[in-house]
Structures are given as C-alpha cells and as structure tokens.
Amino acid sequence: MTNQTRTGVSRRTLLAGAAVLGGSALFPIEQVKAAGGIKTLRIASGEADGVKGTLDPAYGTNDPDAARAGLVFEGLVKLDEAFAVQPSLATAWKPNDDGSVWTFNLRPGVKFHDGSPFTATDVIFSFRRLFDPKTPSPSAAWLAPIDPENIKAVDDLTVEFKLREPVVEFPELIYSHKVVKAGQTNEQVRTAGIGTGAFKVERFVPGEEPSTYVRHDQYWQPGKPGVDRVELRSIPEEAARIAALVSGQVDLFWDLPLRGLTRLEQDKNIVLQTAKTSFWLGLAAWTDTKPFDDPRVRLALKLAANRDQLLKAVLGGHGSVANDQPVAPWIKFGLPDEPRKQDIEQAKKLLAEAGYPDGIDVELYTSASGSGLVELATAYKAQAEAAGIRISINQAPAEDYWSNIWLKKPFIVTAWSGKGADAALARPFLSDAEWNETHWHNDAFDKLILEARRTIDEKKRGELYQKAQELVRDDGGALILLFADAIGATRANVRGWKLHPQKLSQSYVDVTIVD
Amino acid sequence: MTAAAHDLMTVASLTVDYRQQGQWHSVIRDLSLAVRRGEILGLAGESGCGKSTLASVLLGERRGERRLRAGSVQFDGIDLSTLRARELRRLRGVRLALVPQNGGASLTPTLRIGSLFAETLRAHRPHMNKAELAAEARRQLSQVGLPDPTGALARFPHQFSGGQQQRIALALALCRMPDLLILDEPTTGQDAMTRRGIIDLLIRLRLSSRMSMLYVSHDLATLSEICDRIAIMHAGEIVEIGQMEDVLLRPRHPYTRALVASIPRLEAPPDPALLPASRRTPERITA
C-alpha cells in the first residue's frame, strides 16, 4: 500500500459507520493485493477504447491498446526519444548490400511470461500472423515488403527476413510490431497476452477497467521492472485526468491536455515532463479539385496562417510551428528551415493571380475526433478570412470522421502521429499511397522517396528525404501547421520515467516508486 | 342556579374572522348560544352560513387562517381559547367529541377499524390490554348496530358502505361517552334508509343517556325529529332560537319562515303564498 489518497485514511474512519451497513460482499470489487510492500504504478491513458480493447499488438492501434501491448510485449527493436532505432529483443541486425535481406540476432536468455524461452520461432509466428487473413490486422498494409513465407530461422536465435523489395530502414518499419509467444490463438493473444515484457497480465477483460499487470520475475533486464504491479485505465476527460493525478488516484499520465495545465504546474507533488514530437496538425486539400488545383491557391492558404497564434490557441504554446512538411527539424533527416510567416497581402495577390480576385469560399470539415482539430479549424478560419479565404466549418461526428469524412471530402482538418521521415512522407504523400489525403501526384517526389529507400548511404539518403520535404512544403496540398509536444506528468514520488515523444513507445521498465 | 350550572357549552358574543387573500372577513358575528346539559340543540342554516365554522370553534380547533376576534367559548366553565394544547387534548374524545359529516373520510384509510378504536381508547386509558381494547371496540360497534363487529375490527374503512362508515365514526365518537357530542351534518349525502338508521341510533342514545348534543344540519325535517331546541343561523348570526316546535311550526323571523316554507313535506303541500309569483314565460318556449 504505497499510494494512498492523501486524505483517504481519515475519510475512511469517518465513513467507518457506513461500512457496517454493507460489508464488501455487496459488490464484487476486484480484490487488490493489499499486502504490504507491493508497489503499484497506476497509469491513466486519455483515450478510452471500451470493450474493443485488446492486448494483441496486431490490432492495437489506439492509445490504451498500445499502452497495454507496451507493458506485456516487446519488439525486436525500439525507438529512442529521437526516433532512432535501439536494440530490444534483437541485440543486433544487419542488411545485405541492397537492403533486401535483413538478419536479426536475438537476445539470449529471454523468457516468456509462462517461463518458456524466446526463440526465432516466436518471431516468425508473430510476423506471419499479421498476414493471416483471419487476423484482419491493419498493420499488414505497411508491411507489404515482408514476404511472410520468407521469414526464416537461421538458428534458434537468428531470424532472416527476405523482403520483396529492398527497404533500407526496415528496423524503423517493424519497431512497433511486438513478439508474441508462438502457438497462441488470437483470443489468447488478445487477453492472456504471453509476451516477454516486463509485466505479465494479471487481469484483462476488454471493457473492464482497469487492466492490471504484475512484474515478470524472469524479465531479462536484471532488477527490472522497478514496480511490482501496474494498473492501467482510461480517463477520457482531461479535467478528470488532472483531478485524479492531483488527488493521487493515479500516479502517471502520458496524455495530458496541452492547454490549461496551470494546476499541475503549481502543484509541488506533481512532476511535469514535456517532449518534442513530430505529431502534426494541419489541413489537407485535394490538389486535383478546384480551387486547390492551382498551386498558387495552395500557397495562399499556407501564407494565410498565423502559425504562432495557432500554436497558442490550439496547443496552448506546448508545441512548435511547422512548415508544411511532416518531418520535424529535430527528427532524423528533418529539414531545418524557418517556418512561413503570415503574409496576407501575398496570399491575396496569389489568389488574384490564380483567378480569384474576390477570394474563395471553401467548406472545411473537422471533428472532435482528435485533440485540437476543432480549435485549429476555428482559429484558421478566423485568420484566413483576412486573405479573402472564406471558410465555412462543417463539424462531422467524431466517430465517423476517419471513416466517412477523411479521404472523402476535399478540404479537411487532419493530424498524423509522429513517425520517422520515410513513414511521415510516404504514407500521406506518395501518389499511390492508400492514405493520400491530398490527392497529390508528384512524380519527382515519388522518385525521391523510392530512391531514398534504396540508398544505404545515410547522408545521401538524408538529402533525398529533405528534397522530398521541400516539394511537399512548396507544392503539396497539406497545410502542416503545428507540431504538438507530448506532455506527461507523474506524482512526485514516481521516479525513473522518461516521457517518450511517441505515445506508442512509452516504457515503464525503469519506473520506481519511492515512499 | 348559575348559567354555568345548566349550560354545558356557552358561546358569548363570538365573532370569528377568516383570512382570504390577506384580508379578514367575519364569518360569525357577535353570536351567543348555549348548549344545555342533556339537551339536543339543532343548529340549522344553509351552506355557507357559518355553522360548520361554529362547530369547529366549539371543538377548540385553532387554525392559522382563522381568528376569534371577540367573545368567548366556555365548556363546562373552562374557556377553550385559553387552554394549552395538552389540556385541550385531554378534553377531546373524553368530554367533547365530534361526528363529522363524511364518516368515511374521517376514518384514516390506512388503519384497520380495530386500530382506530385501540388508539382512541388507549389515548385516554393507557392501561387497557389488547383483549380489553378489542372487547370494548366490539361493544361500541354493536351498540351502533354494525353487523359482525368482530370481523369489522380487522377490516379497513373502505370495506364498509357509507352508512356503516358513518356508524363507525359515531361509535368512535361515543367511545368515552363524552359530555357533549357535536354532530356536523352526520346524515347529509346519505340515503334515506341510512339516514333513518343513524337517526334511530341517536334517538336511542338520547333516550338512554343524558348526553348533550349539538346537531348541525341544513335539514330541518331531520332536526325536527330529534332536537329539543333549534337555532336558525343565517350569515354568521343566530336569527332565531327556541323550542323545536316553536321555531318550526311558528316561525317568527322572515328568514326562518322562508326556510320552513321551502321545505318539501310529504304530508302537506308547499305554501303557495310563500312561492314567488310566476312570471310570464315567453311564448317562444313551446314543445
């Protein structure tokens, strides 16, 4: 019993009389190990996934899924805070000359939660199941270069991926794909989740909060993890999340609102952490549709934005302004340049040149499906008005936004989570990308990306990616306006946690709780 | 012999006001009246003349919207208006009892008849045990002619007919043989047969005891059957009071005369002299 609510005990004494009324038998409260010395880390995520929740890393796309999978499973590699690949279950890896065959050396002595040893078989099983039609994993699309039949065990601790085409940054491609113990059924993976992670599942029922985990005694990092037990729950309401942390109902958050943190900043018992990410927010316009088909209009749109003001309004200042291309300067291969300044006169001029002397009227779709999307639309609308860009905002239901509006309407508010340079550029902007939200077809850009993917030389590759970024910046249909910071907070007695800029890569292995 | 010696209840120069929309209106004006020991006094008048208010004041009831502006009400020499609630309570049910107009409504719907008797008896004789209480209740019920008194104790008020409910209310009022029984329109709204039964009961009571009664009713014919004296009340005042035969057969006050004349009687036709001269009915109204 470490983390008691500050006033809990005295309050409870007050209510002792009430307890006589019922006794705990009235309601099946999930019994928590209350024995002395058990240190429980109570984590809260923002998003709630309800009964959809799963441990299965093949599905896990939302925050709580990723958080659960992060506790229980590990990947071959992981990303550090600068999005560089670091060893995890693989100790080393190397490609062949053109990057079409990758060999991974697996960490010896790793045990699954059930005590069985981790071997190449488990890696092969884990990757093949992603392509199994019975497992409609959304990941399969990204992993197209992998040929599931050509993943081979060289020996017990060596795995070889023979790819359909060369992928120079293959480790980046697979960092989020975790290894599950071979032979598990989908249902077992979903709820029993036998992995190699620092914590094993104590109780997880989709839709029942919280899910609980206990330390994996045979974890490969000696002396880790630092806590005995983890309690993970979703608290979707931002104010509620803050209140829960302040009152000590939870110990740690990595998904705090970017605005209105005053209370946490003032509280001595709370430690705030901030990390720069490449999570971007912006607007996407179809470049094959009037009026966005004219590059001058697109540029005018970009010039109409007052990015500093947007940063304050939408993110409360917790972030950076972006420059219409998706790779942040602090990310590997990021283009370090000065972001565009608002220039209303120039924007007006461009519009006039494009044949719109009286400005344009456009309909912008947004929804509350992500933090800041509505604010961004609202704020941008106000700014663009001065340039003769008259926007009517159409707010779609949050639930349907990504299935019915996104990719289906010509002018929308969008957001992309932080990724490495290749993914950040390729997934939305390649001509044949499934998620080409701007309908942008630029052969030069496509060529640059494909060439970069084949270029082993890092410096050259970087230059290619940066050129691609310039193309997106100047011609693309996306107004990439802001990079959001990640903000995390812990109770002051939680030590050893470093906020990862990517939600999906949080780690609690090193966390300890002091009394 | 002082007045108090043969008057059980005396009302002297009583004026009672009611408050309506913030203003006080007199409903009883400078009214004096006495109920003598052992007599049955009828109080007659039409609706709204103040007779029910008078009955209520005589019972010592106090209400926020009502005030006694002047005069006094004395029961056996005790001024009711000065009594404290506890003292008043000791009087009620024991020496002073009411039979209300609607017996059914006066019986608490959620209580069985047995409980109503038990609590009433117990309120003044706390030492009675269950068997005694039941026996006493049965005695009272059979005295008012209720069939199956034993079974009645276990039943609820609504399981009796209107006439039976009125009998039960009467039995409850008679529980402690009060000195003064106030009957407020006890037969109004009852069937002829039921009314007959209740009147018979009261007559028997009159013959068997020396209980004083104040019988309030608008039905002069019924009053004439049992009252010794009758007081005619009109607009908050007593316009005529005297022996029953004098008042009803030889009325003096014009109001009493008009009232008596308008009563349909089985034996004698209405007095045409007292009926208004028919006006000419327009010819238009033809069948």
Add this chain to the structure above:
Amino acid sequence: MTAMIRSTAIVPQLHIDNLSCRYERPHLFSGRRNKTPPAVDDVSFAVGAGETLALVGESGSGKSTIARTIAGLFPAAAGRLRYGGHDLTLPVERRAAELRRLIQIIFQNPDASLNRRHRIGSIIARPLRLFFGLSDADSRQEVASLLEAVRLPTDYAERFPSEISGGERQRVAIARALAARPSLLLCDEIVSALDVSAQATILELLRSIQTQTRLSMLFITHDLAVVRWFADRVAVLYRGHLCEVGPVERVFAPPYHPYTSLLLEAVPVFGRRREAAGDAASPAVTSSPPTTGCAFASQCRHRIDGLCRSAEPPWRQVAPGHAIRCHLEASDLNRITGRAATGARLQVAAAQKS
C-alpha cells in the same frame, strides 16, 4: 305484463320496454369481461305527453342509468326504447338531430354540467347554434329571453358559472335545455345538490314551465317529499328492478310495496320529535343482490321464506294504473304495510288534500 304497469290514462310518448343495462369494461389484455349484475334489469314504463314521471330510488338503484340510456349516452343491453316514432336504442351520436333536440337532459350537479371556461351566454347559445343554426349575434336576443324564462337577469350572459350561485347555475342548465325546445326533459336529481330554498325555486320554475309548454318530464330523485308534490306518476326502483308503478296518489297510499313502505317510513315528519327508535341495525348489505328471486328479498321484513328468494315476484295490478311487483297479494300488502305509521299519516294527508 308491460301493459299492466302502464297507466291507461296517458297517451304514451316515451316507451321503455324490458330495458336492461349492464356496466362492464372489456379488459383488453386479460381478455376477461367483468361480470357484473345488471344495473337495470328488465324495466318497463312509459311517459305520456305533458306528464311528469318520477323515478324514485336510492343511489345505485339504476335510475340515472335509465336516464342516460334514454339520452343515448349509455347502451341498452336489452329492451326496446321508443320516443314517438324514433328508435332510442341508437347511441346519441347516431341519432337524428331532431331526436337529439327533442330529448334534453339536465344533470344533478350544475357545477359539473356547465363548462367553467365558457360564459353563460355562450353556454345557452350553443344549442341554438347547433339546432337552429343561429349565429352568435342572432342568438343574443334568444339567450336573453331564455335567461328571463328561468328568472335570471339578462346581464348574466356575460358571467362565468363560477360567478353565480348553485341554484342559479342549475337554472342556467335548465335554460340551456330549454333552448333546444325539447318535448321531453330528463331531470337527473336536479335539486338534490342544492340548498332547500334553491330547491323550491327550481321546482316551482319547472312546474310553471311545464304548465305552459306541456313538456314531458322524467324526474329522477330520491326525495319522496319532492315526488309527492311534483310528479304525476311514480316508478319505484330497487337495485335496477322496478317494484312499484302508479299515479302518485296511489303509490303514496296503501297498499305499498314493502320497499316503498320502508322508503316512506324513512321520511321525517316535520315538526314532530320522534320518541321511539325503529330497528337500528342497518339491513345487511350484501355486495350483490341475489341472482334469483326478488331483488328486495334480503331486506324485506315480510319475506316469505323459500318463495321470495327463489322465484321472481309477479306484477300485481292493485288499482287502475297502479302495479306492485311482489309475491304478497294486494290484500296482504294492504294489511301489513297499510298499518305502518307513515301510511296512516299519509292517509290523513291525502284525505286532507282531497
């Protein structure tokens, strides 16, 4: 049998033959029908033109039901009803306008029978518009004379029912009925909710209207004293069963039906204190009357054991137009009931009158 209880002296206008009525509410979901004893059981009588027939009985005897059935407001379970040439078995909604106009009904409680939200003028004008198509302007004069006819000031037309006394309200109800120029007036306990003085005025008013218009009236009441001086003929009803019919002088003179006798005894003698009580115990009230035999048998003091409870009593014509439904012979009835104090007292009164 029907003929027997009909006065030979009248020209019948309203014929009620073997009328039975039954209250039952079909229950939709239980599918059961509540079996209740009939509220009106095999009742026959007639009302002649310009005649007043009093229907006497206690509450629950079915007298109001009969009035409502005649008015078409309640369905007859069995029987034939005719008014002049019209068939009265039809509900009011399907009756001809002319028939609806001819039969008007007045209810016991004028508070309830006048719409509180309408002015008296508009209440009285309604039948004028409905039956004679008079516009509001045209009906103003007519309303005024109707108000005069019921002896109300004409400016009452502007008032609401709450602004006049109970007796006046009942006069408004009468005026509304008269507005239709009916030939049959159904008066359902129209004075029993009123103070005696108002009662007298209403009765006198009706009487004078009737003498001028030859209205037929079905006058329903429980007050025998009113009946005595107001009706031409009387029909006594006990629990849906007719037990005595005849001209008022006959009914109020021996021989009596045992029930009529009991009713008469219950009427107080004005100005004479009673020094002896009758039988105090109220008759055992059973929830439902016996299904066989005489309806009154269980309360009857002259019950013939074995016969009364099992066999329907026959109608006995005791005088022209006067019929009693009883197992006892007229002579026996005369002997038994004629001795009763009330009987004697009435005989005296009747003698005085004639």
Add this chain to the structure above:
Amino acid sequence: MTDLSVLLESRPRPAGRRFALQRLPVSAKVAGLVLLAYAAVAMLAPAIAPYPPNEIFVGSPFEPPSAAFLLGTDSLGRDVLSRTIYGSRTILLMGGAAAGLSASIGGLLGMFIGYRGGVLDEVAMRMLEIIMSIPSIIFALLIVGSLGASAPLVAVTVGLLSVPNVARVVRAATQSVASEDFITAARARGETSLSIVLRELLPNVTGTLIVEFSIRTGYSILFIGGLGFLGFGAQPPTADWGLMVNEGRGTIDASIWPVAAPAAGMAMLVTAVNLFTDGVNRLFGPAEQGGVR
C-alpha cells in the same frame, strides 16, 4: 321580497376577473421577468454582445474578467460574455421548440385518447408505456448519433421523447374533465368529437398544457444541455452552453469563467423556468406525473 332566491341564496359576486398572470405568486412573477430578460438578451444578442461570439483572439487566452472582457476570455481568446449571450439564443430556441413540440403533439394525443377511451386508449397507453420504458437517453443518442447532431434535430428529438409523458398527463387531466357532465351534455346535444375536444375539453386542460409546457421547457433545456455536454448536441464553434461547459472544463484550472458563465446562465434559466412552472402549477391545479426531470 318577491323572489325567495333574493332572500335565501347567497350569490358570489363576479370578482373582477384578473388576468391569470396577475394571480401568479411573486416568485413566479420574478421568474417571468427573468425569462423575459433572457428572451430580450437572446433577441438583442447582436446588439448587446461586445464581440462576435466566435471571433478568436479578441483577447489573449484565459484572460480574467476585466473592463474589456467582463467575463474574461476562453482558451481561444474569445469573449466569454459574448458567447454566453449568444448561447442563450440556441438554448431558448431549442428548449422552447422541444417543449412546444411535446406539448402540442402530446397534448393533442392525450386529449384524443383521454376523450375516446376504450380500446384505443388501452392500446395507446400501452404503446406509450413501452416507449417510456426505454430511457430517453438511449433514444436521443441513437437518433442524434445516426442523423448527425444539428440543433433542429436535437430539439425535435428531445421534443418527441417527451410526447408520451405529456400525453399521459394530459390524458389523465382529460379523463377527469371528460367524465364531467358538461361533456356528457355536449355529447347528448350531438356535438362532434372534434368540437367536444376543441370547444369543451381544450379550455379545461389549458392549465395542464401550460404547466406541461413549462415543465418540458425546463426538462428540455437540461436534456439538451446534457446532450451538448456529451457531444451529441450543437457542435463547435457554436456558442452552446452545454458545449461551452464541456469545452471549458478541461481548462477549468486556467480559468473558471468559460465554464461558470454558461453554467450560471443555464442554472438561472432553468431555475426561472421551474419557478414559473411552479407558479402556473399553483394557478392551474396540479399536473403532476411528469415531474421536472
């Protein structure tokens, strides 16, 4: 003394009929004034609001109340006072429309089945009971969720969901009126059903209808506010009070005003509606059943 009635009958004087409103209790009169004030504010919003409601950065975010911004600014630097003023339009319009809809449809339905009775009444009541046994929130979420949240839709949905409640109360009121003799008299005259319902019944259930309308207004405002709070009502950047509370609560530590202003506006409005309801209820007699929630 020619007429007995002159002597004997006491005749109530025609009390100069005062307007119904004048007979309301003081609290209800005050509430009525407050409601009028709300209506005035809503109508005059463009004239009295110091800033356009949706214009961002008229001030910096989270400014405390000042002379320039009487109720401070929200996270987008919008003027809270202006948004609150404009918010009264949405809620009054939606609440009023919903209540009007439920009172008119429910009223007609209630009067009709209450008057006709019989099998129609049985069937209709069972249907209404069944519909009422589905918590309204399920319906509201399903409908608003399926057809997309828009102010008219929300108002119509909330209004329709109250129809059974209103119908039930009005039916009960109708039944007690319908059993009265003046209805019987009208039937005996041969009036048509429609004429009886409109001419005889309607004036007598007007009180109930007014009470129901105001009960439903309070209820609808709360319900619509709740839907807005859950994100199933008006959508940003609309200045809708429920939505404003929801938007502001995440940043309540930075500034309480963006939450407090619409919350207070709503609380005062509903209090006024409820006090007014209470008053008309006393005036027109009890029309219980529905309650205010």
Add this chain to the structure above:
Amino acid sequence: MRVAPIPRLIVTRLALSVLSLFVVSLIVFSAVELLPGDTAERILGREATKESLAALRTQLRLSDPAPERYARWLGGIVQGDFGRSLVADRPVFSYIAGYLGRTLLLGGLALLIHIPLSIGLGLLAAARPDGASDLALSAAVLIGMSIPEFVVGIFLIMLLANDLQLFPPLALIDQAKSFGDVIHMLALPVITLNFAMTAYVVRQTRNSMIEVLKSDYVRMASLRGLSPLRVLFVHALPNALSPAINAIALNASWLVGGIVVVEVVFNYPGLGRLLVESIRFHDVPMIQGAALALSAAYIAVNLVADIATLLLNPKLRTRTA
C-alpha cells in the same frame, strides 16, 4: 387492473414487460440499422484498409440481411443467450451483468440517501406551509435541481475533491478495498444525483402532506385526543407517501438512464457509458443488451413503486366489500 392484489399485479406486469422488452429491442435494432457506417468501420477506425474491412465484415456476418440478424439475435434471447458483442467478441451477458451491477450500486446508494433525505425535507417544509423554512427549502432544492448535473459534478469535484480534498474526484471503485471505500468513492456522484432528484420528491411530499394534514381523518384523529406525534406518523404520513413514492419511482427511472452524464463526469464504468460506447461502435448485440437491461431496470423500478403504493393503500390492496 390496479384493484388487483399484488401477485396478480406482478404477473400482469411481467407479461406486459416481456412485450415491452420485445418492442424495445425491435425499436433499438431498427434505430441502429439507420446509423450510417458499420461496425467494421468503427472497429478498425482510421487504420482500416479495404481488405481488413472486408475480412472483418465477413467474420461478423454483417452482410446478412437485417431481419435475419434480428431473428438470429431474438432466437438467442429466447434461449437466454444475449449474443456476443461484435466489438469485444465476448458474450454480451458478461458485460451487462457487471456494468448493470455498478449502475445499480450507484443508483441504489443515491436512492438510499435520496429517499429519507427528500421525504424528511418534504415533511419539514410541510410543517409550516409557506413559512420561512418552507420557502427557503423549496428555493434551495429548486435551484439544486435547476443546475445541470454535469455542472454540479464539475463544481463538486473542484470544491470537495480538489480544494477541500474530502472525497476522491473520480469514482474509481476498483480501487476501493472496503464498503466504506466504495461509499467514500461514490460520495460525489451520489451527491450530484441527489441535487437533481431532491426537489421533486420534496415538493410531492410537502404538497401531499399538507393535503393530508387538512383531511378529515387527520382532523378527527386529533379531535379524538391523540398525541400530535401519533397523528403525524400513524395517520398522516402513511397516507401522504403515495405521491412521494411515485416521485421517487420517477427519479429512480430517471436514474436508470440519466445517470450516463454523471458516469461520464466521474469516470464511472456504468451501463450508461457502456451504451454510449456501444452506440459509437454500432455494436448491435451490446446496444440491445444494454437497452434491454436499462428498460428492465426501469420496469422493475416502476413495479416496485406500484407494489409499495399498493402496500400503503389498503383500498388498492383489498377488494372493496
């Protein structure tokens, strides 16, 4: 039907409730069918691809005609099988039971406070009608009721949890270790709910008590010389309770559905939130299950209230002689 004694009432009601629940399920099913988008899209969200959508649709048998799916679901229900949640891929029943349990716990605790509190306040108000305490009380509960519960909740959290730290801000009852903890955790939502519910019952109790105190039988009871306490508690109160019980039943049925906002504010895993979630995902069997559970709770609440009314009112309980 109200004259019927209790067992018959229960039987009739149960029969009727089966019909009700059937209609509810039909209505809810049709409503969900009208929702745009389908379960597969909702489950996969933004990451969906054409292939994964198609695969999931086949797996969930979403392309079967609607009547067939409804019939299949109904067939299951008849055999006591609530079906499987499309999203959770687990039996619906296991969820409904837990979530309903928690909703009932919160609602039950709220009622436990609500009933004595509001009736007590109602009696207090009736003690001196239109007196100072009556007016103050009426005003207070009226204002309490007029503030939307989400506002009350938010401000209670600010005041009682954040500032005074009397109660935890969120109702995370899994963290409770004893029944006392549960009460402590649920204190704020319970208070919030009581804010909303109190006024109506206070008003009903007050009005009916005033009415009853004016009645003939209360007058007669005191004219028979009974003590004021006996008059109040034996003669007046039982007869004044019926309207209060109806009001409480209305509140209780409001609780069943209206609790969802409070569940959201306090992060309480109750049935209302499950329902909102399920609607978001078009999880038909789950929506059906939740809707049926809520409706059944509603029906049960009303049945209990009617039985209580019957018990209090001998007129309804026994047949008239």
